[in-house]
Amino acid sequence: MSEQTPRQQNEANDTSVLSPPPPIAVKPQEPSLPEEFPSEVEMTLVGHLEELRSRVLRALLAVVIGAGACLLFVRPLVRLLEVPATGIRFLQLAPGEFLLVSLKVAGYAGLTLALPYVLYEGLAFVLPGLTRREQRLVAPAVAGSAVLFLAGLAFAWWALVPAALRFLVSYGADVVEPLWSIERYLDFVLLLMVATALAFQLPVLQMLLAALGLVNAGSMLKAWRFVVMASALAGAVLTPSTDPITMLLLSGAITALYFVGVGLSRVVQRA
Numbered sequence: 001m002s003e004q005t006p007r008q009q010n011e012a013n014d015t016s017v018l019s020p021p022p023p024i025a026v027k028p029q030e031p032s033l034p035e036e037f038p039s040e041v042e043m044t045l046v047g048h049l050e051e052l053r054s055r056v057l058r059a060l061l062a063v064v065i066g067a068g069a070c071l072l073f074v075r076p077l078v079r080l081l082e083v084p085a086t087g088i089r090f091l092q093l094a095p096g097e098f099l100l101v102s103l104k105v106a107g108y109a110g111l112t113l114a115l116p117y118v119l120y121e122g123l124a125f126v127l128p129g130l131t132r133r134e135q136r137l138v139a140p141a142v143a144g145s146a147v148l149f150l151a152g153l154a155f156a157w158w159a160l161v162p163a164a165l166r167f168l169v170s171y172g173a174d175v176v177e178p179l180w181s182i183e184r185y186l187d188f189v190l191l192l193m194v195a196t197a198l199a200f201q202l203p204v205l206q207m208l209l210a211a212l213g214l215v216n217a218g219s220m221l222k223a224w225r226f227v228v229m230a231s232a233l234a235g236a237v238l239t240p241s242t243d244p245i246t247m248l249l250l251s252g253a254i255t256a257l258y259f260v261g262v263g264l265s266r267v268v269q270r271a
Helices: 006-017 045-071 074-082 097-129 138-171 182-199 202-211 217-222 224-238 244-270
Strands: 089-091 179-181
Touching (some): 045 074, 045 097, 074 097, 089 182, 097 138, 097 182, 138 182, 138 202, 202 244, 217 244, 224 244
Parallel strands (some): 089 179
């Protein structure tokens, strides 16, 4: 067997060193998953600010249009708000006071009418950043919020305002005669009604927090004792009346709404 010369050995070594690398195994590409953010759009910061400005302007325009429409029917609305104050005489204590009252009542009523559209504009702004699962909750959230807002207004007008007025009138009935300023009265009534309507948004807030993964139905259910205490406190504060039935109505309504929110959160988590 002949031995290799040094030159042949070097050529063999060079061949082993320069041998082509083994083939690289290419993993087949997995099929693309469904888009998690189907409405996601690439926008600059200026583009986001411009969209936010346009949506805010459209929402304000809707409120103005609603207020203008309600201004045409402001007198029946004022008479409706005067219904709970049975036997009370209302005075106009300054020139133009009723005009200012009319604008306030029309503004609150216009905001109530435009509320679904205002909520839609707000949710539409954040819609591209929501997942497909979260986007399915937009329509139920808007509809539920509008219905609960109207329910809160009706509940305050039917239960809370009469109870508060009975207490306030009876407290000083033997000392002063109840002649009220129409502006002060409507400020009191409207603020109480709006505060109650906002409190009725509790189930929608719970559902959205559960959808975003910030809370879960189990933790909310475990806190029911604190909710009952808080609702009783709210019933005592928001209804300055000696009538315990009215206070129980408000605290019971808040507690019931909380448990409704727990149920909605559980449904959202399972979806």
